[in-house]
Amino acid sequence: MLLIERLKHTSFSDAEQVLVSYLIDHPEGLQDMTTQKIADLTHTNPTSLIRVAKKMGFTGWLDLKEAYLEEWQYLNSHFTAIDANLPYEQTDHLISIxxxxxxxxxxxxxDTLSLIDSKDLEHAQKLLLNADEIKVFASKTNALIAQDFVTKMRRINKKITISSTYDYSTYEAFNSGNRTCALIISYTGEDDSFIKCMDILKKQGASTISLTSIGDNPIATNSDCSLKITTREKLYSKIGNFTSTTSVIYLLNLLYSIVFTADYEMNLNHLIQIGRSTDTRKTNIDIIKEQS
Structure with a gap:
């Protein structure tokens, strides 16, 4: 759940609710405001801000303000000119679409790039490189997307499988160990089957990397490393899952690349050697033609 949604649905005292309403209605001015200034504007006590922060699970007001502003800035950036759910209209010309x-x-x-932290990438790289086997847990469209990631990783000799059937996913989780790295893809981060798999994976000692939407969700919270999918689409009231699909593809390409670059020359030479031995395609187009 997003922080702003938690603020709207949490029970507060009357004084605290006045503050929360102000936070929700006036996020753009909070960056440079002191607790005293906010208290003066809302006719409350600065200590009420601390109590609100504690109720939201933060150590203090500054931590809450930082997290709230980070979320607000994300939600109000990148997609200001186009609707992720309905990006075009019936009357649009084809070239306009x-x-x-x-x-x-x-x-x-x-949008996806803005959600990436370098420390998370370094952590993800370490988990993937240290694993003897990588298991991808995904369903439906995400499972189809992940198949390309699996193929790329296999081409550089990484032991990797994909589990897209719910019952089978449970078996795969049980058959994991402390040299397994599990990659779990879930837009909502609330898929009951994959939450169950995560519990099993933890007990088996496996490491976990998650790709989920922003905000608090069980899969992201309980994973060792969490990367965020662009979070703009409704579950079904949309023309297509354009943004989430693009975001997942980008993140998977990024994960493949950070594994590849850890042994760049060896992996590149390996791919070229395989291509020379097995790729029989022919072309008369110079730009894509390989040298003899």
Whole structure:
């Protein structure tokens, strides 16, 4: 759940609710405001802000303010000119639709990049490189997307499997160990089956990397490393899952790349050697033609 949603649904005292309502209605001015200034504007006591922060699970007001502003800035960036759920209209010309989808894709990539922290990437790289086996847990569209990631990783000789059937996922979780790294892809981060798998994986000693939406969710919270999918789409009231699909593809390509670059020359030479031995395709187009 997003922090702003938690603020709206948490029970507060009358004085605390006045503060919370102000936070929700005036996020743009909070950055440079002191607790005393906010208290003066809302006719409350500065200590009420601390109590609100504690109720939300933060150590103090500054931690709450930082998290709240980070979320607000994310939700109000990148997608200001186009709707992720309804990016074009019935009356749009075909070339207009082409431009809007292009804009949507670019916004999605920038949006996803803004959610990435270098420490998380370093952690994900370490977990993947230290694993003897990698297991991907995904369902439906995400499972189809992940198959390309699995293929890329296998081409550089990584032991990796994908589990997309719920019952089978449980078996795969049980058959894991402390040299297993599990990659769990779930847009909501609240998939009961994968939450169960995470519990099993933890008991088996496996490490976990999650790809989920922003905000608090069980899969992200309980994973060793959490990467965020761009979070703009409704569950079903949309033309297509354009942004979430693009975001997951980008993140999987990124994970493959940080594994690849850890032994860049060896992996590149390995791929070229395989290609020379097995790729029989022919072309008359110089730009894609391989040298003899």
């Amino acid at each position: 082409a431009h809007k989808i292009n804009t949507l894709q670019q916004n999605t990539l920038q």
